[in-house]
Amino acid sequence: MPRARKGVQQEREPESAWGAEGGGDPLTTPSAITFSSQQLSTLLHEVRNPLTALNTLAKLLQKRLPPEDRNHWIGLSIEQECKHLQDLLLEFERSDGIPATLQLQPLALADVLQEWIPVYQAVAETQGHHFQAEIPSHLPEIQADPRALRQILDNLIDNAYKYTPSPGQIQLRVEPQPHNTPTRVEVSICDSGPGIHPENLERIFDPFFRADPSKPGQGLGLAISRDLATQMGGQLQVDSSGHREPGQQGSCFRLSLPLA
Template identity: 25%
Template sequence: MARERHVRLPLLDKVSTTPGRKSLVFAAVLPLLTLLDVFTLPSLRLDAFLARASWAVELVALALLFEHASEKQRRLLILGHCALGSFFYLALVYTTGGLESPYVHLVPTLPLLTAFTYPEESGSAVACGIGCALVIMAQVPMGTASFAQAAGWLSILGSATFFGVFGSNQFRKAAAAQNESRLERARRETLEKLARAELKRTQSERLATVGRLAASVMHEINNPLAFVRANIHFVETEVLAQPLSAELRQELEEVFAETRAGMERIQQIVTDLKGFSHSMDAEEARVCSLGEVVQDAARLASIRLKSVGTLKVEVPAELPQVFITPRRLAQVLLNLLVNASDALEEARVPQGEVRVRGEVLGKRVVLLVEDNGPGFPPQVLPRLFESFFTTKGPEKGTGLGLSISRELVERFGGSLIAENRPEGGARLRIELPIHEPGHEPRKSGA
């Protein structure tokens, strides 16, 4: 026949290690309780003190044995201690007057007190109840109590033992439920962390792949772009060298100027994408101007914003410098700008506008990314930075953009806060500490 395994709950294991400590505390307090006799007895009694002292010695012995005992031995020690404890208490009652003792009124409650003291062991109340019952029944042949008195005491004692056992069982069930709930919560948190880490890893791999692909595409664009630039310069030189009317020459010069501007625009976009395709982890934090970072992010975001609204950048060049990783902050700004454009597009705002403003607030530099869209719904605002929370469809968002953005900003002592503008629309506030020479902020993450 297979043996049933006794599974210990972690919470109960923690509780079961405390009886040794409880015993030492009770052993230290018991002799001091002799002072109660001054107020409850006509005079101090040596035999009552000896009863308490013997009980204290038993408690010390329990504590010493408990530390080196196995689980089964610990359970037997608790049961034996509960039975002995009832004998010692009844000895105290006997030495202080028997049925006339002021301590006799606590006898029926001993199983309950024992169950309360050792709730992890349901047999403690039974052991105490049996010990008390044996002493009470011994009083009948000794002539110190009648059969009716003993029967009354035993009935009360039996009730207290029953409720003590019931309370211990309820404690164990509650402890088991609490432990199961804690394990389930820990399991869910672990699964959530694993899912978040897996999603971040997948996105990192995808971004790395896109970055490598973008680098290859940009290399392929740069080569023909150089040919086009050279050929346009050759054609411009040859055409303008011909005898032309003033009106035609001016018109051709404007066409060539617009063509050069278009090629420069393509070149700038390729350069910006090339910078973002590089690994940001390879870049060290440094002192930089926010204006440059905002301009880099704005150039890339303008491609997305062009179809939904206008982008206005109001970042003064004289803003104090900050200590950050420029590409990380540019990534944050680009994410906020793209989110703003998505909100304007989804709400179909007729004259959409996204504004990036910079200002100084005390010892911090503030960047405000605002739009004139519908703003954040009240029920969404408190959960905006939760991982995997998104109001976009699965094809547009994963719910990690704002969470990662806040993490990136906080790594350099900053903060990212979302709010609604009083005049309508959403506002994302980035606050960064002003760089003080010789006081580089400590990063909170890699």
């Protein structure tokens, strides 16, 4: 940044829209994603109107498709997604855009995943992918924030869809670790894509780093996901083609979380 001229007060750099004060080293934020508090408030207000309409349509859809209809889950899932977005908007309105402290609580992982999986499967189908979930029927409760967990999985699965050529295989797998005396549960998101180049593996979680600039996004999803995992006392790691067992392709992100 050029020096301010003598007698002229130097303007402050715009603050990043991501990250709270004191939450780590400051990030060099592209100007394209910086905005004022007034702009943020306006955006939140404008988003709420179509969201309310979607919620109303979801309830109407559930009336048109009664519980005995095999497509009833669609309206129910849309309503759940609207509730999730409304909660996120409320959180931002309360904190001027700074994410609130995570609310860690005992969480029945299998139950919450069963609610989210139909949405992941539907999105996979629209993009020409096959989504498969392997979840044991009996899992110990984990200690996590449900909204943070959802954000991590959304980011990981969205990346898998984005970087896997169609038709691809996307798999969500859950298992306690280690098997004999479990202290954690591991959630893996694996894909059949081309994998991550070895030179990019060390930087894949860096803020604003994008392995393929031609893909949409700002390069924040994985950085935010690892930060949320750390705040919950967990870890987020990745292995990819060339670093996996012979014959395997693609990437595999592994999220481990402590038991409740």
